[in-house]
Amino acid sequence: MDIFLFAATAGVSLLRKRHEKTGWTVSSYDSAEEQKLWTALQNGTSRDAGERVCTVTPDNIRTPSGHLRSEMRLQNLWHRATYILVLVKEKGDNSKLKEQQNQQSVLVQRRSQQKDYCPGKLDPTPGGVVGFGESYQENAEREVFEEMGVDVTQGNVDGNSMERLFTFSYQDHKVRVWGDFYQVSYYGSVKILTIQEEEVDEVLVLSMEELKTRIEESPDDFMPDACHAMKLYFQRKEDMQVKRRLLKGYSSGDLDRYNLRPKPKVIFFDCDDCLYFDNWKTAEKLTAKIEQWCVEKLGLPKGKAYELYKEHGTALRGLLAEGHIDDSPESIDGFLRDVHDIPIHDLIKPDKKLRELLLRMNPTIPKFIFTASVSHHAIRCLKALGIEDLFEDTVIDVKECDLETKHSRHSFKVAMDIAQVDDPEACIFLDDSVTNIRAAREIGWRSVLVGKVGRDCGKPIFSENAELEVERIYDIVEALPELFVGNETC
Numbered sequence: 001m002d003i004f005l006f007a008a009t010a011g012v013s014l015l016r017k018r019h020e021k022t023g024w025t026v027s028s029y030d031s032a033e034e035q036k037l038w039t040a041l042q043n044g045t046s047r048d049a050g051e052r053v054c055t056v057t058p059d060n061i062r063t064p065s066g067h068l069r070s071e072m073r074l075q076n077l078w079h080r081a082t083y084i085l086v087l088v089k090e091k092g093d094n095s096k097l098k099e100q101q102n103q104q105s106v107l108v109q110r111r112s113q114q115k116d117y118c119p120g121k122l123d124p125t126p127g128g129v130v131g132f133g134e135s136y137q138e139n140a141e142r143e144v145f146e147e148m149g150v151d152v153t154q155g156n157v158d159g160n161s162m163e164r165l166f167t168f169s170y171q172d173h174k175v176r177v178w179g180d181f182y183q184v185s186y187y188g189s190v191k192i193l194t195i196q197e198e199e200v201d202e203v204l205v206l207s208m209e210e211l212k213t214r215i216e217e218s219p220d221d222f223m224p225d226a227c228h229a230m231k232l233y234f235q236r237k238e239d240m241q242v243k244r245r246l247l248k249g250y251s252s253g254d255l256d257r258y259n260l261r262p263k264p265k266v267i268f269f270d271c272d273d274c275l276y277f278d279n280w281k282t283a284e285k286l287t288a289k290i291e292q293w294c295v296e297k298l299g300l301p302k303g304k305a306y307e308l309y310k311e312h313g314t315a316l317r318g319l320l321a322e323g324h325i326d327d328s329p330e331s332i333d334g335f336l337r338d339v340h341d342i343p344i345h346d347l348i349k350p351d352k353k354l355r356e357l358l359l360r361m362n363p364t365i366p367k368f369i370f371t372a373s374v375s376h377h378a379i380r381c382l383k384a385l386g387i388e389d390l391f392e393d394t395v396i397d398v399k400e401c402d403l404e405t406k407h408s409r410h411s412f413k414v415a416m417d418i419a420q421v422d423d424p425e426a427c428i429f430l431d432d433s434v435t436n437i438r439a440a441r442e443i444g445w446r447s448v449l450v451g452k453v454g455r456d457c458g459k460p461i462f463s464e465n466a467e468l469e470v471e472r473i474y475d476i477v478e479a480l481p482e483l484f485v486g487n488e489t490c
Contacts, residue, residue, distance in 0.1 A: 044070045049116070052132040054080045060169070060178040066132035073116050078176040082127030082140040083229045084162075086150065086184045088205065106211050107148065107190070108204040111223070115199070117175065118223045122204070124211055125181070125226045136180035137164070148203070149194030150186050161185045166258035168232055170225045181229055181258075232258055242479050244467050250425060250446065261446075264483060265426035266419045267361070268370040268396075270406075271378045274432045274450045275369070275473060276354070276385055278347055283455060285342040286373075290315050293339050298324050313405035314372060314398070332403070340377040350386035357474060358390050360484050369395040370415050370429070372405050406436040412443045428483065430476065434463045441465035448479060 044050065049070040055063045055077045072079050088105035109126045113119045128143040130136060140162060144150045152162040162184045169178050190205055206214070212234060219227050235252060238244075246252075251259040269275050273283055287306070294305040294315070308318025316335060318324075325331045361367070367390070371378045375397040382388040382395075396418055398404075401411035412424075421427060424444030431437055432451040440447045449466040450473055453459065462469055468479045477484060 042070075042074065044068070054130040054132050054134065056080055056178055058169075058176075060167075069116070069129065072129070076174065076176055078171075078178065080130035080136065080139075081177050081179050081225075082130065082136055082143060082182060083125035083179045083226060084127045084140055084144050084182045084184055085125050085230075085233060086144065086148070086186050088190060089185045089187050103207045103209060105190075105205050106208055107186070107193075108206055108211065109147070110201045110204070112197070112199050112201050120201070121223045122214075122221050123223050123226050124206075124215075125229050126200075127179075127182070136167075140164075140180065140182045144184060147196045147199050149192075150184060150188070152184055158186075158188045160187055165236060166232065166255040168229065168258045170228050172224060175225055177225055179225065179229060181233065183233075228260075231260060235260060238481065242468065242481070245464075247441070247465070247467060249444070250467075262423055262426045264365050264428050265421045265423065267365055267367045267428045267483065268415060268419075268430070268445075269367065269473075270431040270433070270436070270450070271369050271371040271373065271381055273455065274430055276348055276351065276381065277451065277472060280455050282342070282344070282347045282381075285347065286339065289339045289342060293335065294319070294324075297338075300324065313407050314403075316398075317403060317405065320403070332399075336374045336399075337376075340374060344377075344380045344384050348381055348384035350384070352386070353474060354385060355387050355390070357477060358387060360477070362483060362485055365483065366419060367391060367394060368415070368419055370406070370431075371395065372398050374398060375400075406431070406433065407439050409439065409443050412440060412445065428480070430473065434461055434465075437463045438465045448476065450476075 040049070049068065051069045052066045053069050053072055055067045055072055056079060057063065058078055060078075060080070067075075067077055067079075071077065086107040088107065106124060107126075108122055108124045111119055111121050111123055126143065126147055128139060128147075130139045134142075141152055144152055144162070150160060151158065152160045162182050165181045165183055167178065167180050171177070190203075193203065195203060211230070215222060215227055215230055222230075236258070239252065244252075246255065248254055251261045272286075273280060290309075291302065291305045294300040294308075295302060298319075305315045305318075308322070309315045312318035312321055316332070319335070320327050320332075325335060358367070369378050369382070369391055375395045378395045378397060379388060382391055396415050400418065401408075401414045404411040404414075406412070416422065416424070416427065419427075425446060427445040429437070429440045429445045429447040430450050431440070431447065432449070432455075434449065434454075437447040437449055447463070447466045449461070449463045449469040452461060452469060452471055454461040470476060470479050
């Protein structure tokens with residue numbers, strides 16, 4: 001770690017304040033300097049106290065006249081601010097390599113003790129409060145130049161650039177802010193930075209990995225809103241790397257209202273053609289068995305079973321709906337038993353790679369098999385794959401879902417009840433059916449389409465309702481790194 005010190009000051013802790021309604025008052029002081037700062041804020045004599053700033057509603061709509069900076073701080077009003085991550089770049093391929101290895105250098109400021117918010121705290125996203133009548137973009141360009149002398153205006157001689165990544169909200173008992181997050185690529189020398197000493201005490205140069213570690217291990221060293229902003233940045237960076245689709249309605253689906261996703265609380269795996277793939281041989285055997293049963297047991301014409309499946313979601317639901325079999329446990333169980341009587345162990349073989357993948361997953365996140373089939377079929381598949389011990393008593397089948405298919409919201413609610421999870425967005429769903437994934441999206445689950453070729457059509461498929469699409473189940477290691485030990489987000 002390199003440190004560039006521009007003004008030496010003794011470190012002090014923040015004022016301890018208590019929240020009363022929308023503002024705060026001082027309950028005690030740790031130093032005379034803190035008391036002086038707070039008094040200046042109350043008297044309107046703190047730095048830039050008379051500046052009129054852009055205050056907003058909780059929905060980020062500008063107020064007609066803004067407010068004085070001192071009023072905004074004292075009343076803890078919603079306002080706009082910019083958050084600017086400054087990456088020290090090297091021209092050429094070496095910069096790309098450092099980015100891949102998470103070793104890019106980042107400029108991290110230590111705020112001046114004169115600041116009216118979080119004096120002395122580390123700030124990895126220097127920026128500033130947006131002035132009244134000022135845009136986010138204008139503020140970002142001005143702040144990064146005033147505080148560090150970095151020119152990001154179009155056509156600057158150094159080739160520096162600035163990119164807006166997302167807008168987010170943050171609030172606690174000290175600040176309420178709608179922030180615009182920018183990433184600056186700085187190609188100049190760190191040694192020639194021009195630091196605004198009234199705003200900045202020192203600048204640290206950290207690798208991205210060092211910064212992430214310090215935020216995780218010592219969050220109190222940082223401005224809390226900047227710490228939150230960086231967590232959003234790490235999430236967005238990972239999403240871009242795995243090409244996660246932005247889906248409206250999810251926490252991380254709107255870059256104009258970007259939020260942290262809830263951590264996964266449960267993973268639901270489809271069984272057939274998802275957890276394993278055998279070129280649809282098992283599916284073809286099951287389809288043939290159902291066809292045979294309907295023709296031989298019921299005397300239905302050939303092809304009728306498939307028509308029932310297409311119209312009702314499963315052949316069983318079609319048989320019941322059209323009165324071909326009795327709606328009794330004996331009739332239903334007899335059908336399910338007979339049509340699943342196929343030589344599973346001849347079709348599915350032990351999969352060591354799959355077992356290793358499952359063992360690498362975070363053990364604190366429960367795993368369930370969620371199948372439109374029956375539990376005894378799923379258990380036979382798990383035994384054939386050599387992973388039955390990893391899914392003990394965690395199979396949710398069509399009978400537990402009251403014979404509803406995964407086209408139905410009801411089956412997803414049943415699965416959540418069994419898994420004892422109440423936040424749909426904390427549910428991860430892996431399935432090979434575009435229709436099932438559409439239903440999962442409607443209830444708020446996060447989904448991954450497993451398989452890029454449709455069984456029925458034999459053509460490439462995709463799902464606009466899935467965050468991700470992978471060729472095979474093994475690919476979730478790269479697509480969903482947060483599910484695996486050692487890759488949990490901060």
